[in-house]
Amino acid sequence: MTRDDISADLLKFISTPQSSEDAFNAQALTVFDFQFQNNQPYATFARSRGKTPRTVKHWSDIPPVPINAFKSLDLTCCQPDKAAAVFMTSGTTQGGRRGKSYHAALDVYDASMRRNFADRFMRGTPRLTMGILFPTAAMMPNSSLAHYLDLAITGFGTPDSQWLIGPDGIDLPRLTQALEQSEATGQSYALLGASFSLVHAMDAVQAQGRRFQLPPGSRILDTGGFKGQSRELELDAFYDALSQTFGVARADCIGMYGMTELSSQFYDDGNATCPSVKSGPHWVRSRVVNPLTGQSVPKGETGVLAHTDLAHYNIVTTILTEDAAIETDNGFQLLGRVSGAEAVGCSMAVDAFLKAAKAG
Amino acid sequence: MVDHACYLPGLDPQALRWKTLTLGHGGGLGHDVAVPVLEPQDMTRLAEHVRHHAARNLRPLPVSRIVDVIDTVIARLLDRQDPYRRRMEHALPIVTGYDAQMVRLGLTRTLKTFRKPELLRFLAEDFPNPAILDGFQPLPKGGYGQAFGPGVLGHIWAGNVPALPLWSLVCGLLVKSGNIGKVATAEPLFATWFAQVLADVAPELADCLAVVWWQGGDDAPERAMLQATDLALAYGGSEALADIHGRMPPGKRLLEFGHKVSFAMISAAALDPAKAADTARRAADDIARYDQQGCFAPHVVFVEKGGHVSPRVFARYLAGALSAFGHRYPRRGLTMAEANSLAAWRHQEEFAHGAQMIGDALGDWSVSFHEGGSGFGPSCLNRAIRVVAVDDLADVPSQVAPYRTLLQTVGIAAPPDALFKLAGLLGEAGVTRIAALGDMTTPEAGWHHDGRFNLSDLVQITEIDARAPPAADTLAAYDD
Numbered sequence: 001m002t003r004d005d006i007s008a009d010l011l012k013f014i015s016t017p018q019s020s021e022d023a024f025n026a027q028a029l030t031v032f033d034f035q036f037q038n039n040q041p042y043a044t045f046a047r048s049r050g051k052t053p054r055t056v057k058h059w060s061d062i063p064p065v066p067i068n069a070f071k072s073l074d075l076t077c078c079q080p081d082k083a084a085a086v087f088m089t090s091g092t093t094q095g096g097r098r099g100k101s102y103h104a105a106l107d108v109y110d111a112s113m114r115r116n117f118a119d120r121f122m123r124g125t126p127r128l129t130m131g132i133l134f135p136t137a138a139m140m141p142n143s144s145l146a147h148y149l150d151l152a153i154t155g156f157g158t159p160d161s162q163w164l165i166g167p168d169g170i171d172l173p174r175l176t177q178a179l180e181q182s183e184a185t186g187q188s189y190a191l192l193g194a195s196f197s198l199v200h201a202m203d204a205v206q207a208q209g210r211r212f213q214l215p216p217g218s219r220i221l222d223t224g225g226f227k228g229q230s231r232e233l234e235l236d237a238f239y240d241a242l243s244q245t246f247g248v249a250r251a252d253c254i255g256m257y258g259m260t261e262l263s264s265q266f267y268d269d270g271n272a273t274c275p276s277v278k279s280g281p282h283w284v285r286s287r288v289v290n291p292l293t294g295q296s297v298p299k300g301e302t303g304v305l306a307h308t309d310l311a312h313y314n315i316v317t318t319i320l321t322e323d324a325a326i327e328t329d330n331g332f333q334l335l336g337r338v339s340g341a342e343a344v345g346c347s348m349a350v351d352a353f354l355k356a357a358k359a360g
Numbered sequence: 361m362v363d364h365a366c367y368l369p370g371l372d373p374q375a376l377r378w379k380t381l382t383l384g385h386g387g388g389l390g391h392d393v394a395v396p397v398l399e400p401q402d403m404t405r406l407a408e409h410v411r412h413h414a415a416r417n418l419r420p421l422p423v424s425r426i427v428d429v430i431d432t433v434i435a436r437l438l439d440r441q442d443p444y445r446r447r448m449e450h451a452l453p454i455v456t457g458y459d460a461q462m463v464r465l466g467l468t469r470t471l472k473t474f475r476k477p478e479l480l481r482f483l484a485e486d487f488p489n490p491a492i493l494d495g496f497q498p499l500p501k502g503g504y505g506q507a508f509g510p511g512v513l514g515h516i517w518a519g520n521v522p523a524l525p526l527w528s529l530v531c532g533l534l535v536k537s538g539n540i541g542k543v544a545t546a547e548p549l550f551a552t553w554f555a556q557v558l559a560d561v562a563p564e565l566a567d568c569l570a571v572v573w574w575q576g577g578d579d580a581p582e583r584a585m586l587q588a589t590d591l592a593l594a595y596g597g598s599e600a601l602a603d604i605h606g607r608m609p610p611g612k613r614l615l616e617f618g619h620k621v622s623f624a625m626i627s628a629a630a631l632d633p634a635k636a637a638d639t640a641r642r643a644a645d646d647i648a649r650y651d652q653q654g655c656f657a658p659h660v661v662f663v664e665k666g667g668h669v670s671p672r673v674f675a676r677y678l679a680g681a682l683s684a685f686g687h688r689y690p691r692r693g694l695t696m697a698e699a700n701s702l703a704a705w706r707h708q709e710e711f712a713h714g715a716q717m718i719g720d721a722l723g724d725w726s727v728s729f730h731e732g733g734s735g736f737g738p739s740c741l742n743r744a745i746r747v748v749a750v751d752d753l754a755d756v757p758s759q760v761a762p763y764r765t766l767l768q769t770v771g772i773a774a775p776p777d778a779l780f781k782l783a784g785l786l787g788e789a790g791v792t793r794i795a796a797l798g799d800m801t802t803p804e805a806g807w808h809h810d811g812r813f814n815l816s817d818l819v820q821i822t823e824i825d826a827r828a829p830p831a832a833d834t835l836a837a838y839d840d
Contacts, residue, residue, distance in 0.1 A: 291703040
C-alpha cells in the first residue's frame with residue numbers, strides 16, 4: 001500500500017462516527033505493515049523484539065517505541081529533508097538532543113485534531129472567540145502544540161480570536177480587553193494555552209486585583225505540563241484558581257493531553273473533580289502497562305501509558321510513554337511523569353552521576 | 361505482628377506517640393513497623409542520657425571488654441536459633457524486598473566481619489597499640505597519648521543494605537562513645553534489634569546507645585540530634601548529605617559517606633576456557649548480591665580483548681551466570697519507578713549507545729554489551745550491567761578519573777603484576793578499594809571505607825608533651 005492509500009483510508013476511518021474493534025485492528029495492522037516496510041529504524045527495532053507483520057496479529061502486539069528512542073533515532077517513513085513538518089520535543093536531555101517527529105504530510109494529523117477537538121472541546125459549538133496563550137506557529141515552527149493551536153483558532157475561532165503571547169510574553173492589555181468584551185457582550189469566550197501560560201496569566205490578572213466572570217458557554221483548555229516554567233500548582237488548586245480568576249466552572253475547564261510523538265490528543269470532560277478521566281478518539285487505543293514488560297497491568301493499578309495512534313502513520317503508531325496512569329472504565333487517570341527510582345543508599349543514581357561529572 | 365522500631369533508653373514508650381508504617385518493596389505484602397514520632401527535645405534528652413551513661417559505664421571499660429561484649433552480641437546474631445536472629449530472617453526480607461536466602465547469607469557474611477578476631481583487626485588497623493583507647497601510651501615521637509572518642513556520636517544511616525548500621529555503630533562503641541543513630545525508613549529494624557541484644561548481653565551498657573527515627577529530611581529532629589552530638593556521621597546521596605551539612609552546628613565535624621560508583625575489570629588472563637566461567641560467576645555474584653544497591657557493587661565490567669574468550673562471548677557467560685544466580689536468589693520485586701528506570705536504561709543502552717542487549721526485559725537481569733572501549737557510566741541498578749570491551753585494562757583508569765570523587769571499589773581479575781600495576785593507576789584516579797572479583801560486596805574487617813579511617817577519624821588524641829614528665833619529676837616528693 002502506498003502512503004496515499006493509507007492516508008485516504010485513515011481519513012475515512014477518522015470521519016466515521018465510531019469504529020469496531022475489528023476495524024481498528026485491521027487498520028492498525030495495515031499501518032504497522034506500512035511502517036515496517038518504510039521506516040527502517042523501526043523495522044530493526046521491531047525485529048529485535050521478534051515482531052514483524054507476519055507475527056503480529058493484534059494491535060496490542062505492535063511493539064511500542066519508548067519515547068526516549070525519538071531522541072536517538074530518526075523514526076520516519078519519509079526522507080527527513082522531504083518532511084512537510086518536523087515537530088520536536090522541548091526537552092533538552094541527552095546531550096541536548098530533542099526528539100523529532102518527521103511528518104511527510106499533515107492531512108491526517110489535521111483531520112484527527114479537528115474531529116476530536118470539535119467533539120471534545122467545542123462540544124457542538126461551531127465557533128468561539130478564542131484567546132491563545134501560546135506563541136504562534138510562525139514563532140515556533142517545530143512545536144506540535146503551536147500547530148495544534150493554529151488549527152484550533154483557524155478552524156474553530158471567530159475572526160476576532162487572537163494569539164496573546166508575543167515576543168515579550170503575555171499581552172496583558174489585549175487579554176484584559178478580550179475578557180472585558182466577552183463579559184460586556186455576553187458572547188462566550190475560550191481561553192486556550194499551556195498550563196504554565198495560564199498560571200502566568202492568572203498571576204498577572206490577580207496582580208491587577210482583577211477577576212472576571214465570563215458568560216455561560218465559555219471554557220478553558222489547558223494542555224498540561226508545567227516543566228519548571230512557572231509555579232507548579234496542585235491540580236485542584238490550579239482548577240480552583242482558573243475557575244475563580246475567569247469565572248468558568250471547573251467542569252468547563254478541559255484538560256488536553258498530547259505529545260509530540262503522537263498525532264492525536266486526549267481530553268477529559270472537565271475538571272469538576274481531579275484527577276479527571278482522559279480518553280482518546282476512536283482511532284486511538286491506550287493501554288496502561290508495566291514499562292519493563294509491556295504487559296497491561298490489572299485495571300486500577302498504576303502503570304505507564306502505551307498509545308496506538310493510527311493517525312501517527314508517518315512515524316510509528318505505537319509508543320511507550322513515561323506518563324504514569326491508572327486505567328478506568330472510560331479512559332485513564334493521568335498521574336504525571338514517572339520518575340526514575342531514587343537511589344536510597346550509598347549506590348549511585350544516574351542523575352546524580354551526571355551532575356557530579358559536570359561539577360568535577 | 362507489629363514490630364517496634366527504635367531503642368530509646370530513658371524515654372517512657374507509653375508517653376510517646378507511635379505511628380505504624382507498612383514497610384515493603386515492590387509490591388510485596390509489607391511488614392508493619394511502629395515508629396515513635398520524636399520531638400526535638402526527645403533527641404536532646406536521649407543524647408544527654410547516652411552521654412551520661414557512656415561516661416559512667418562505657419568509658420571506664422577496657423577496650424578488650426567492649427570487644428568481648430560485641431563478640432557475644434554477634435555470636436547471638438549468628439546463631440540461627442536465637443530469637444532475634446529469627447526475627448531478622450523473617451522481617452528483613454519482607455521489609456527490604458530482598459530474597460530471603462540472600463538476606464540470610466548476607467547477614468551471616470556481614471556479622472562474621474565483627475567477631476572478636478575481626479574487631480581486633482579493626483583496632484590494630486588504626487592503632488598500633490589499641491591500649492591507647494584505655495590510657496596514656498608512649499608515642500613514637502616521645503611523650504604519651506590517649507585517644508578519646510566523642511562523648512556522643514551521631515549516626516544517620518541509609519537503608520539500602522541490611523546490617524549497614526553495624527559498621528559505624530561498632531566503631532562508635534569501640535571508641536567508647538555514647539551513640540545515637542537514626543535509622544532509615546527503608547530498614548529500621550536491624551539497628552533496633554542490635555541495641556536490644558546488646559542491652560541483654562551487657563545490661564551495664566544498655567543506656568549507652570539510642571536508636572531513633574524521623575522521616576528523612578525532617579528538619580527539626582535532625583537539627584536537634586546534630587546539635588546534641590559531638591561528632592556526626594551520615595550515609596546518603598549528595599543532596600541528603602548537603603542538607604545534613606547545612607544543619608550542622610558550626611565547629612562540629614560531619615563524616616560523610618556519599619553515593620559511590622564501583623566497577624570491575626577482567627584481564628585477558630582470566631578469560632582462558634578453564635577460568636572464564638568461574639570469572640563470570642564471580643562477577644555475577646558481585647552484581648546480583650543485594651541487587652547492586654551497595655556502594656561496592658559494580659556498574660560496569662571492563663573486559664580486556666585478546667583472551668581466549670572474547671569480551672562479547674564473556675558478556676554471554678555473564679548473562680548465563682546472572683541467570684543461574686537469579687534462579688537461586690531472585691531479584692526483588694521492582695517498584696514502578698525502578699521498573700521505569702530499568703526500562704529507560706535498557707532503551708538508552710540500545711538506542712543512544714548502540715549496545716547489544718542480551719536477554720529480555722522479563723528476566724531479572726540485564727546485560728548490555730559495548731564493543732566501543734569507552735563506556736563508563738552508572739547503571740540503573742537491580743542487576744543491570746554494562747560490559748565494555750577494551751584493548752588494554754591500563755586504559756581504563758584515565759577513563760574513570762573524571763569521576764574521582766565518586767569512585768570506590770574495583771573488582772579485578774588479573775595476574776599479580778597487573779593487579780598491582782592497575783591498583784596504582786586506579787588509586788591515582790581516585791579509587792579507594794581494590795578487591796578480588798567476587799569479593800566486591802564483602803569488605804573486610806577494618807577496611808578503609810572510602811579511603812578513610814574507621815576509628816582514628818572518630819577520636820582525638822590528648823598528648824602529654826615529652827618534656828612534661830621530666831618537668832613533673834622535679835616536683836615529686838621523691839625528687840632528690
